[in-house]
Amino acid sequence: MARxxxxxxxxxxxxFSLVSEFYKTIRKDEMLGPIFNRxxxxxxxPLHLEKLTDFWVTALFGTPCFKGNPGKAHKNVDRNLNYNMSQIHFGKWLQLWFSTIDALFEGEIAQRAKGAARKMATNQxxxxxxxxxEKSRC
Known part of the structure; x- marks a missing residue:
């Protein structure tokens, strides 16, 4: 079989291809799908995928096209989840991001996308x- x-x-x-395929997977995921779909x-x-594409274009190529506040958005989601968002959620997000990249791309920018995602997940x-x-921190 040819590679x-x-x-x-x-x-x-x-x-855009990467982001679209990734969020197609996220939306079907048992753990993350209900959060994103809610x-x-x-x-x-469609608009959210364009905004996420802007984010990643800015992160990967330094082209300043993203406008937004991911920290604020994630804090709102966590509040709506009764502060139950955990490292497990971010780990699953990273696992799916890496597997989507690996299925579609290879090379320096693909690796940069993985490194940027690690930093972003930690920071978020x-x-x-x-x-x-205080009582929710564990």
Missing amino acids: IEMKDIRDRKDV HIEEQQW YLTIWKNKP
Whole structure:
């Protein structure tokens, strides 16, 4: 069986492809799907995917196109989940992000996407942890 030639992430189109495939997987995931599907209505997904693509284009290529506050969004989600968002959720998110990258891309930018995701997941978790009521921190 011939191996499919993989390519690196090169442009916004590739980033949109990655983001779209990733969130298709997220929305079906047993742990993360209910969270995302509860907080983002069906008709909001196309705009949300564009915003997430902006985020990753900015993160991967340094092109300043993202406008938003991911920390605020994650704090709101955690509050809506009664402060039950944990490291397990972020770990699952990373696992799915890495497997989606590995299925679609290889190369320097693909690796950069993994490194940026590790940093982002850590920072977002710390942001929500600091926002949790004292009794919810564990």
